[in-house]
Amino acid sequence: MIRANLETVSEAMERAAKRSGRQIKDIALVAVTKKVPQERILEAVACGMSSFAESYVQEAAVKVPPLKALTKAVWHMIGHLQTNKAAKAVELFDVIQSVDSLKLLGVIDRKAGELGKVQTCFIEIKVSEEVSKSGLPESELHKFCEAAARLKNVKLGGIMTMAPYFDSPEAARPYFRKAKNIFDRLGLEHLSMGMSGDFEVAIEEGTTMVRIGSAIFGERK
Ligand SMILES: *Cc1c(COP(=O)(O)O)cnc(C)c1O
Numbered sequence: 001m002i003r004a005n006l007e008t009v010s011e012a013m014e015r016a017a018k019r020s021g022r023q024i025k026d027i028a029l030v031a032v033t034k035k036v037p038q039e040r041i042l043e044a045v046a047c048g049m050s051s052f053a054e055s056y057v058q059e060a061a062v063k064v065p066p067l068k069a070l071t072k073a074v075w076h077m078i079g080h081l082q083t084n085k086a087a088k089a090v091e092l093f094d095v096i097q098s099v100d101s102l103k104l105l106g107v108i109d110r111k112a113g114e115l116g117k118v119q120t121c122f123i124e125i126k127v128s129e130e131v132s133k134s135g136l137p138e139s140e141l142h143k144f145c146e147a148a149a150r151l152k153n154v155k156l157g158g159i160m161t162m163a164p165y166f167d168s169p170e171a172a173r174p175y176f177r178k179a180k181n182i183f184d185r186l187g188l189e190h191l192s193m194g195m196s197g198d199f200e201v202a203i204e205e206g207t208t209m210v211r212i213g214s215a216i217f218g219e220r221k
Pocket of ligand 1: 032034055078079162195196197211212213214215
């Protein structure tokens with residue numbers, strides 16, 4: 001089922017890329033494995049997947065180290081990260097996409113320094129007014145980037161965002177467009193946006209990295 005789902009997702013990505021005059025090779029697919037057991041993640045590896053994302057540090061602390069021993073996969077942290085879990089996240093993840101405050105970035109920098117690692121981080125930006133959504137407001141981006149440039153053990157590799165949930169993915173388009181505008185101004189490598197329900201619109205709006213869970217592994221219980 002994973003193989004067939006991956007094929008369906010790749011084909012949809014390909015079509016969306018074509019519609020917008022883009023190439024599939026410029027859009028990274030990260031498989032979101034929260035609540036997915038290790039054996040199914042290994043199945044995805046066998047199908048050629050090499051980038052995975054988790055949302056909870058506690059869950060990842062159990063699942064990721066054995067998988068790291070078995071595969072060369074790259075691991076992304078995409079869930080809201082509390083500062084008291086940041087050190088563990090630096091140990092576990094190649095990329096922390098959910099950095100939404102300078103305080104958190106500072107804790108990550110300190111831990112990365114201790115480990116002799118340069119931690120790639122994405123800035124999670126807030127593009128909607130929803131109170132529940134985490135993310136750095138656009139008005140604080142400038143200050144954030146200036147401060148980040150002074151830290152030696154973190155590297156900004158992109159921005160990440162989530163559109164609010166809509167029944168129609170088309171409704172997410174203005175939020176993706178807003179994120180793409182910010183991305184173009186910052187000049188970072190990656191723009192991470194688009195999930196199972198809205199990745200085709202995100203591709204049309206210029207995402208360079210989609211994060212897809214349920215369309216690959218099935219609905220989460
Ligand atoms: C769970 C999650 C995803 C994947 O969601 P699906 O709808 O299952 O594709 C992507 N991004 C974030 C931040 C998530 O928490």
